[in-house]
Amino acid sequence: xxxxxxxxxxxxxxxxxxxxxxxxxxxxxxxxxxxxxxxxxxxxxxxxxxxxxxxxxxxxxxxxxxxxxxxxxxxxxxxxxxxxxxxxxxxxxxxxxxxxxxxxxxxxxxxxxxxxxxxxxxxxxxxxxxxxxxxxxxxxxxxxxxxxxxxxxxxxxxxxxxxxxxxxxxxxxxxxxxxxxxxxxxxxxxxxxxxxxxxxxxxxxxxxxxxxxxxxxxxxxxxxxxxxxx
Amino acid sequence: xxxxxxxxxxxxxxxxxxxxxxxxxxxxxxxxxxxxxxxxxxxxxxxxxxxxxxxxxxxxxxxxxxxxxxxxxxxxxxxxxxxxxxxxxxxxxxxxxxxxxxxxxxxxxxxxxxxxxxxxxxxxxxxxxxxxxxxxxxxxxxxxxxxxxxxxxxxxxxxxxxxxxxxxxxxxxxxxxxxxxxxxxxxxxxxxxxxxxxxxxxxxxxxxxxxxxxxxxxxxxxxxxxxxxx
Amino acid sequence: xxxxxxxxxxxxxxxxxxxxxxxxxxxxxxxxxxxxxxxxxxxxxxxxxxxxxxxxxxxxxxxxxxxxxxxxxxxxxxxxxxxxxxxxxxxxxxxxxxxxxxxxxxxxxxxxxxxxxxxxxxxxxxxxxxxxxxxxxxxxxxxxxxxxxxxxxxxxxxxxxxxxxxxxxxxxxxxxxxxxxxxxxxxxxxxxxxxxxxxxxxxxxxxxxxxxxxxxxxxxxxxxxxxxxx
Amino acid sequence: xxxxxxxxxxxxxxxxxxxxxxxxxxxxxxxxxxxxxxxxxxxxxxxxxxxxxxxxxxxxxxxxxxxxxxxxxxxxxxxxxxxxxxxxxxxxxxxxxxxxxxxxxxxxxxxxxxxxxxxxxxxxxxxxxxxxxxxxxxxxxxxxxxxxxxxxxxxxxxxxxxxxxxxxxxxxxxxxxxxxxxxxxxxxxxxxxxxxxxxxxxxxxxxxxxxxxxxxxxxxxxxxxxxxxx
Numbered sequence: 062x063x064x065x066x067x068x069x070x071x072x073x074x075x076x077x078x079x080x081x082x083x084x085x086x087x088x089x090x091x092x093x094x095x096x097x098x099x100x101x102x103x104x105x106x107x108x109x110x111x112x113x114x115x116x117x118x119x120x121x122x123x124x125x126x127x128x129x130x131x132x133x134x135x136x137x138x139x140x141x142x143x144x145x146x147x148x149x150x151x152x153x154x155x156x157x158x159x160x161x162x163x164x165x166x167x168x169x170x171x172x173x174x175x176x177x178x179x180x181x182x183x184x185x186x187x188x189x190x191x192x193x194x195x196x197x198x199x200x201x202x203x204x205x206x207x208x209x210x211x212x213x214x215x216x217x218x219x220x221x222x223x224x225x226x227x228x229x230x231x232x233x234x235x236x237x238x239x240x241x242x243x244x245x246x247x248x249x250x251x252x253x254x255x256x257x258x259x260x261x262x263x264x265x266x267x268x269x270x271x272x273x274x275x276x277x278x279x280x281x282x283x284x285x286x287x288x289x290x291x
Numbered sequence: 292x293x294x295x296x297x298x299x300x301x302x303x304x305x306x307x308x309x310x311x312x313x314x315x316x317x318x319x320x321x322x323x324x325x326x327x328x329x330x331x332x333x334x335x336x337x338x339x340x341x342x343x344x345x346x347x348x349x350x351x352x353x354x355x356x357x358x359x360x361x362x363x364x365x366x367x368x369x370x371x372x373x374x375x376x377x378x379x380x381x382x383x384x385x386x387x388x389x390x391x392x393x394x395x396x397x398x399x400x401x402x403x404x405x406x407x408x409x410x411x412x413x414x415x416x417x418x419x420x421x422x423x424x425x426x427x428x429x430x431x432x433x434x435x436x437x438x439x440x441x442x443x444x445x446x447x448x449x450x451x452x453x454x455x456x457x458x459x460x461x462x463x464x465x466x467x468x469x470x471x472x473x474x475x476x477x478x479x480x481x482x483x484x485x486x487x488x489x490x491x492x493x494x495x496x497x498x499x500x501x502x503x504x505x506x507x508x509x510x511x512x513x514x515x516x517x518x519x520x521x
Numbered sequence: 522x523x524x525x526x527x528x529x530x531x532x533x534x535x536x537x538x539x540x541x542x543x544x545x546x547x548x549x550x551x552x553x554x555x556x557x558x559x560x561x562x563x564x565x566x567x568x569x570x571x572x573x574x575x576x577x578x579x580x581x582x583x584x585x586x587x588x589x590x591x592x593x594x595x596x597x598x599x600x601x602x603x604x605x606x607x608x609x610x611x612x613x614x615x616x617x618x619x620x621x622x623x624x625x626x627x628x629x630x631x632x633x634x635x636x637x638x639x640x641x642x643x644x645x646x647x648x649x650x651x652x653x654x655x656x657x658x659x660x661x662x663x664x665x666x667x668x669x670x671x672x673x674x675x676x677x678x679x680x681x682x683x684x685x686x687x688x689x690x691x692x693x694x695x696x697x698x699x700x701x702x703x704x705x706x707x708x709x710x711x712x713x714x715x716x717x718x719x720x721x722x723x724x725x726x727x728x729x730x731x732x733x734x735x736x737x738x739x740x741x742x743x744x745x746x747x748x749x750x751x
Numbered sequence: 752x753x754x755x756x757x758x759x760x761x762x763x764x765x766x767x768x769x770x771x772x773x774x775x776x777x778x779x780x781x782x783x784x785x786x787x788x789x790x791x792x793x794x795x796x797x798x799x800x801x802x803x804x805x806x807x808x809x810x811x812x813x814x815x816x817x818x819x820x821x822x823x824x825x826x827x828x829x830x831x832x833x834x835x836x837x838x839x840x841x842x843x844x845x846x847x848x849x850x851x852x853x854x855x856x857x858x859x860x861x862x863x864x865x866x867x868x869x870x871x872x873x874x875x876x877x878x879x880x881x882x883x884x885x886x887x888x889x890x891x892x893x894x895x896x897x898x899x900x901x902x903x904x905x906x907x908x909x910x911x912x913x914x915x916x917x918x919x920x921x922x923x924x925x926x927x928x929x930x931x932x933x934x935x936x937x938x939x940x941x942x943x944x945x946x947x948x949x950x951x952x953x954x955x956x957x958x959x960x961x962x963x964x965x966x967x968x969x970x971x972x973x974x975x976x977x978x979x980x981x
Contacts, residue, residue, distance in 0.1 A: 078481075082482060108711055198378075221731065253313070279742050513973070527870070538942060610888065611887055657838065711769050712765060
């Protein structure tokens with residue numbers, strides 16, 4: 062192989078590599094574009110749910126929740142589209158692109174579920190509401206971390222709802238929220254978390270719990286705390 | 292569901308989550324342990340190949356290369372073990388653990404191949420030497436980035452070899468290295484790299500090329516440059 | 522062309538370049554000087570509007586707003602002067618010089634408009650109040666970002682006003698501010714913001730909203746919340 | 752305007768803003784895509800010009816330069832496409848996207864011009880070679896800074912060429928390069944540069960000049976310096 066041949070061969074090989082990089086670049090562009098749509102859907106659900114913080118909405122929680130159903134339908138369709146774009150075995154390669162949107166939708170499904178039933182959404186229910194699988198082996202799925210971060214975001218929104226419920230004249234709801242957030246806190250304390258994003262988010266839970274407890278304290282001290290069973 | 296039941300249920304669910312996290316923690320420990328062995332193998336190969344920088348070894352490159360064969364055999368076995376530990380579809384989840392070792396072995400296979408044949412190792416040859424697959428779909432594989440970073444590490448080692456060859460009285464080798472590194476540089480220039488680890492490493496290639504060119508320059512100016520064809 | 526000529530020619534060409542750089546430097550000085558005057562005008566308007574945080578001013582909002590009119594007149598004149606200095610097509614070249622002043626005047630026009638009408642100022646109204654165009658194609662204009670950053674600065678000022686209204690014995694105003702800031706927040710939630718200055722500023726809106734909600738909460742819990750319609 | 756109407760109106764207005772942001776996002780995507788193509792063209796020209804550093808190419812500079820002509824043709828077409836995408840008056844708004852590509856092509860046109868004529872390319876010639884205007888008023892143009900940064904990149908490449916010319920046995924070329932880079936350095940010293948990217952790049956010119964001077968020194972001290980006129 063003389064000098065000329067060797068240079069030519071290297072050039073050819075690298076041209077192949079460039080075509081590989083170009084394809085990856087294009088794929089990332091497509092993923093980003095679908096994720097942007099998902100984020101828009103999440104923002105719209107969140108904007109609708111803001112109504113529960115105001116008097117009108119807080120008295121009509123069921124209808125507010127109902128009006129997000131078509132948006133969740135859209136989210137499920139968008140996750141299906143996204144899922145179709147990801148090459149087999151490469152979920153974790155591109156994971157960073159949709160991680161934030163997935164956590165936000167996990168949060169929103171936990172919030173809607175609490176508002177409707179005052180119970181903790183399960184992983185299974187969250188996965189079903191947003192249209193992803195539960196386990197890696199099944200395909201495009203939601204990691205346990207993402208589900209748990211969604212719960213922590215819900216706790217933060219609920220502490221704000223406790224405050225605004227008082228404003229709306231509802232003194233029962235803050236009591237129930239306080240109990241629920243305390244249970245959630247007890248649950249998280251069972252976990253031995255690594256020093257990662259989830260742990261950092263969990264560190265904020267104590268402030269949400271404190272806030273809710275202060276609301277209950279304010280009601281108690283002013284004799285506004287409802288008698289249980291009323 | 293009364294208050295007590297709800298707290299119990301949340302505790303149960305979170306205990307399940309903790310068992311999931313414990314399993315993951317154990318898996319990470321096992322991966323780390325195998326990767327430590329791989330890194331040891333890579334260090335041993337690198338130590339053996341250092342001999343080519345000295346007069347004895349530089350005159351006996353073929354034997355030096357041959358003596359690394361059993362280490363490459365070990366590396367292949369270790370990658371097999373590692374591969375068996377990774378759950379399906381989760382290569383990219385744990386990727387960071389072995390990325391560095393994989394790049395170093397890619398570098399070492401490129402260096403051995405150059406020393407033996409004075410040609411550029413192909414991706415296929417590298418994958419075969421270190422016992423990994425070429426494509427994600429086939430299983431535990433080597434990414435294009437890791438192969439390319441290996442080539443860049445080789446260029447750096449070759450610029451050092453050019454200097455030491457002069458010391459050892461071999462004035463032909465620097466000429467051939469200069470040509471080879473220039474071709475490699477021309478190849479890399481065809482790539483449109485993102486602003487990532489590979490791009491940063493590529494930015495260092497120009498210094499390696501410059502170093503080699505200065506060696507050849509020093510030979511020329513002192514009349515030590517061999518006549519072509521000798 | 523002999524050696525001497527080539528050196529002469531290069532010197533001549535670079536002397537031309539220096540004259541170009543000098544002219545640009547002068548232009549920047551002139552722009553900076555006009556912008557300093559604009560910033561002074563903005564500071565004066567802001568100082569006058571501070572009165573609404575005090576009992577006297579809060580009862581006399583219309584007059585306080587009225588007394589800023591001549592300052593807005595001055596601002597319009599100063600933007601006209603500034604606009605005349607910017608070479609065609611180069612708005613975005615020198616944009617950084619006046620961006621801050623433009624945002625502050627956008628904020629002030631939003632604040633005055635809210636104080637007078639309790640409505641959200643439109644982009645059109647803001648542009649008219651401070652004497653800039655609405656679209657790039659029309660000349661010296663205000664970007665959408667600058668208008669939105671002005672709104673966010675207003676939300677921050679309004680959260681302070683909610684607190685001070687309570688002090689001044691006005692328990693209605695905080696209720697109206699809470700509702701307005703919540704609507705603004707819902708609006709901003711619909712936007713898909715890049716990770717830039719606007720996004721960073723928007724991240725602060727939740728604290729302003731929280732502050733206002735806490736004021737209303739304090740009124741509720743103390744039985745000071747006005748009955749709707751009074 | 753009752754409460755419901757006000758919230759609806761704000762939502763509508765912000766939906767309009769989001770549509771504005773989406774359009775801008777799309778435009779940026781399109782710009783990025785064309786700029787990527789321009790960068791690819793620049794890389795190809797640069798890869799071709801690397802040949803002058805090797806013996807074959809250095810003896811055949813005219814042909815090497817000639818073979819870049821079709822790439823420059825492509826660059827001109829790509830700048831035309833890019834130019835068509837930029838809304839009137841908004842060159843400086845999106846400027847950061849193509850600044851790097853523009854500087855690299857300015858460098859390449861300076862290098863090709865020097866290799867062919869051993870003269871300094873003028874701004875006019877550079878603009879014509881890469882298909883952009885000379886002045887803002889004329890449309891999509893090249894700033895003086897970009898032209899000058901291109902010259903500084905050329906000086907760096909020429910210092911490398913001086914080294915490799917000696918290797919190729921050409922002792923005349925380093926002398927001419929030394930003279931040219933010294934003239935360029937004298938030209939730049941006439942400029943009163945702000946503390947910006949251009950100034951930082953200019954600070955590197957002294958190292959390029961030093962390198963070239965050392966080559967000439969090495970030739971002199973070994974009696975290899977050609978007598979002038981030979």
